[in-house]
Amino acid sequence: xxxxxxxxxxRGLSIxxxxxxxxxxxxxxxxxLISLARLALADQHIGAAAAAGxxxxxxxxxxxxxxxxxxxxxxxxxRRRDVACNVTTVEIDTAQASxxxxxxxxxxxxxxxxxxxxxxxxxFMPGSLDVSAERTSPVDxxxxx
Numbered sequence: 001x002x003x004x005x006x007x008x009x010x011r012g013l014s015i016x017x018x019x020x021x022x023x024x025x026x027x028x029x030x031x032x033l034i035s036l037a038r039l040a041l042a043d044q045h046i047g048a049a050a051a052a053g054x055x056x057x058x059x060x061x062x063x064x065x066x067x068x069x070x071x072x073x074x075x076x077x078x079r080r081r082d083v084a085c086n087v088t089t090v091e092i093d094t095a096q097a098s099x100x101x102x103x104x105x106x107x108x109x110x111x112x113x114x115x116x117x118x119x120x121x122x123x124f125m126p127g128s129l130d131v132s133a134e135r136t137s138p139v140d141x142x143x144x145x
Contacts, residue, residue, distance in 0.1 A: 047133040049077035053109035054137035066097035085113040110134040
């Protein structure tokens with residue numbers, strides 16, 4: 001026996017209903033993956049920029065030069081990696097950078113970036129999330145010799 005025409009029409013309707021239910025879930029899942037990927041990449045780039053700033057500061061002889069070198073290195077690293085930050089905050093601790101030759105110390109850079117998520121356009125996502133990293137680097141005790 002052949003199925004009646006109305007049964008075939010009902011099967012087609014059930015496939016349409018399933019697609020209407022599943023498709024938005026797939027779109028939301030893909031949007032969530034894009035958001036998480038952007039946050040993971042930003043976390044890596046922010047950490048690398050903070051490390052570059054701490055390393056640059058640790059090579060300088062005075063606290064003022066160390067702050068300037070760290071700020072320049074962080075800016076260059078963020079530009080090079082093209083991180084999409086709404087707001088960037090850099091805190092540089094160079095109190096131990098001006099120690100006399102032969103004494104050990106560390107400098108640290110804390111970098112916070114508000115990563116933009118507004119272009120992902122998911123209904124439950126905030127416009128941005130803060131990602132931060134802090135890195136330290138030992139001051140070269142023989143840098144003056």
